[in-house]
Each structure stands twice: as C-alpha cells, then as structure tokens.
Amino acid sequence: MPLVGVDEGTGGLVRAARGGDREAFGLLVERSWQRLVRLARSVVGELEAEDAVQDGLVAAWARLGTLADPDRFDAWLSRIVFRRCLRAHRRQRGRVSLEAVPEAPVSCDPAASVSAWQLLSRLAPRQRAVLHLTVVEGMTDAEIAPLLAITPASVRAHRRRARESAARLLQGGKS
Amino acid sequence: MKDPDVNDELSRFEAELRAWGARPARTSASVARTQVTARLPLVCEPIPWLRLAASAALVVVLAVATWLGAPRASREGKASVHGESPPPIDPNVVVWVMDTRTTVYFVLGPDGSTKGGMS
Numbered sequence: 380m381p382l383v384g385v386d387e388g389t390g391g392l393v394r395a396a397r398g399g400d401r402e403a404f405g406l407l408v409e410r411s412w413q414r415l416v417r418l419a420r421s422v423v424g425e426l427e428a429e430d431a432v433q434d435g436l437v438a439a440w441a442r443l444g445t446l447a448d449p450d451r452f453d454a455w456l457s458r459i460v461f462r463r464c465l466r467a468h469r470r471q472r473g474r475v476s477l478e479a480v481p482e483a484p485v486s487c488d489p490a491a492s493v494s495a496w497q498l499l500s501r502l503a504p505r506q507r508a509v510l511h512l513t514v515v516e517g518m519t520d521a522e523i524a525p526l527l528a529i530t531p532a533s534v535r536a537h538r539r540r541a542r543e544s545a546a547r548l549l550q551g552g553k554s
Numbered sequence: 555m556k557d558p559d560v561n562d563e564l565s566r567f568e569a570e571l572r573a574w575g576a577r578p579a580r581t582s583a584s585v586a587r588t589q590v591t592a593r594l595p596l597v598c599e600p601i602p603w604l605r606l607a608a609s610a611a612l613v614v615v616l617a618v619a620t621w622l623g624a625p626r627a628s629r630e631g632k633a634s635v636h637g638e639s640p641p642p643i644d645p646n647v648v649v650w651v652m653d654t655r656t657t658v659y660f661v662l663g664p665d666g667s668t669k670g671g672m673s
Binding site: 425432 | 583594
C-alpha cells in the first residue's frame with residue numbers, strides 16, 4: 380500500500396515500512412543516504428562505502444520488526460550500517476593493506492583528500508567513526524554513543540586514542 | 555599532544571578530514587532509493603514475536619508431553635516399589651512375570667522335579 384496520508388515524520392514512515400510499505404522505506408533511505416555514506420566512507424573508504432550502506436539498508440528492512448522504538452530509527456540504522464562497515468573492514472584487511480592502494484582523490488583538493496584518508500585509514504575503525512562523527516558531523520558524545528552502541532565514556536576514550544594515534548602518525552611523517 | 559606544532563598539524567588534519575568527509579556520496583539519494591528498494595525482499599522477515607510465539611508453543615508442547623508421560627512412568631515405578639521384589643536370578647529358577655503385581659517362578663530341583671510359588 381503506497382504512502383497516502385501517512386505522517387511523514389520518521390516514526391510514521393518507519394511504522395508504515397514495518398507494515399510492508401516499500402515506498403515509505405524508500406523515503407527513509409533517501410533521507411538517510413548521504414549521512415550514512417559519509418559515515419561509511421570514513422570507516423571503509425570511498426570504494427566500499429556505498430555497497431556497505433546498501434547492504435545495511437537491505438538488512439535493516441528485513442529487521443524492521445526488531446526495532447522497538449520507531450523514533451530511534453536513525454540511531455538503529457546507523458548501528459546496522461556501522462556493523463556492515465566493520466565487516467567490510469575485516470574483509471579488506473584479509474585482502475590487502477589499505478595503505479598499499481591509496482584511493483583516487485575525488486575532491487577539489489586531491490592532496491588533502493589523500494592525506495586525510497591515508498591517515499584516517501591507519502586508525503582503528505571505531506576511532507575513525509568517532510572522529511568522523513565528532514569532526515565532520517559535529518555530534519556530541521551523547522549523540523554518538525547510541526550510533527555506535529558504546530557509552531559516552533567510550534566515545535571520549537576512542538577520540539582521545541584517535542587523536543593520539545593521529546599525532547604520532549603526523550610526527551612520524553614529519554621526521 | 556602538548557607540542558604546539560603537533561596541535562597545529564592535528565588541527566590541519568581535522569580541517570582536511572572535515573572537507574573530505576563532508577563530500578556528497580557519488581550516488582545521489584534518489585538513485586540510491588531506487589537501487590535499494592529494488593533489492594528489498596518482497597516481505598519483511600516475520601516479526602520476532604512470531605518466532606518467539608513459535609518457540610513458546612514448542613516449549614508448551616514438550617512440557618505437556620513430559621507431564622503426560624510422567625504419571626505413567628511414576629505409576630510403573632510405584633508398582634515396582636510396592637510389588638514383590640523379583641526372585642533371585644539363578645540358573646535353576648524360571649521367572650514368569652504375569653503383570654506388575656504377579657510374578658510366578660519355578661525352581662528346578664537337582665533331580666528334575668519342580669517346585670514353585672506365586673507372589
């Protein structure tokens with residue numbers, strides 16, 4: 380049954396999608412897409428980000444019935460996509476070192492994009508995600524915690540370690 | 555981290571990260587919507603409540619089956635407890651269990667004669 384007269388807030392769309400409304404789920408996909416791809420790109424890189432997000436979205440559709448509170452859809456979806464990214468990251472590690480194949484730059488400033496990703500890719504996946512959500516999305520610890528299924532204290536610890544590692548790598552690159 | 559140079563470099567890195575991370579996805583949201591909805595299975599997985607209900611029903615069935623089986627087993631157990639103890643097993647003894655309360659046994663004498671009893 381297509382969306383007719385459905386409350387177009389996230390909760391309303393989730394409830395409609397849970398009832399099998401693919402159009403409602405499509406709208407949720409459209410709303411979340413950019414945000415999820417940005418997160419995935421920081422965890423698995425440009426090449427695999429969109430695949431990881433699509434896989435996560437399909438998995439989310441199948442598991443919509445397990446979502447207790449439709450109003451927490453965004454955090455729930457982010458957790459699913461983040462777990463897909465962790466899986467993709469493990470596969471990447473098994474295949475080839477990320478350092479061996481630096482990604483093609485796609486921004487206006489190629490040097491900046493290569494160096495940002497090259498450094499980011501040497502951090503642990505959770506550190507990458509925390510750094511991304513803090514620096515790029517400007518989120519608070521309390522907002523980040525449910526997205527990654529960790530506590531705000533863990534968010535702070537991951538960010539501190541990420542900055543320490545980044546500083547070490549930057550110092551190493553200088554010498 | 556206290557080194558001002560390192561802090562500067564970290565700030566520069568975070569600025570680069572902000573620019574790199576904020577770029578839009580290569581696939582637009584509307585195209586992604588079409589691609590994802592085309593990949594969706596026809597129906598959502600059954601709600602876990604259904605799976606939970608099925609598991610609960612299985613547990614109930616097993617519990618009922620156990621409960622129905624239990625009195626029979628205990629009845630048999632009681633019979634053996636309250637009934638006569640079985641005669642000693644001996645090559646010269648023939649035991650004939652007629653039912654749980656009646657056991658007939660024959661003792662073969664050395665000369666071939668038989669004597670017996672019923673308990």
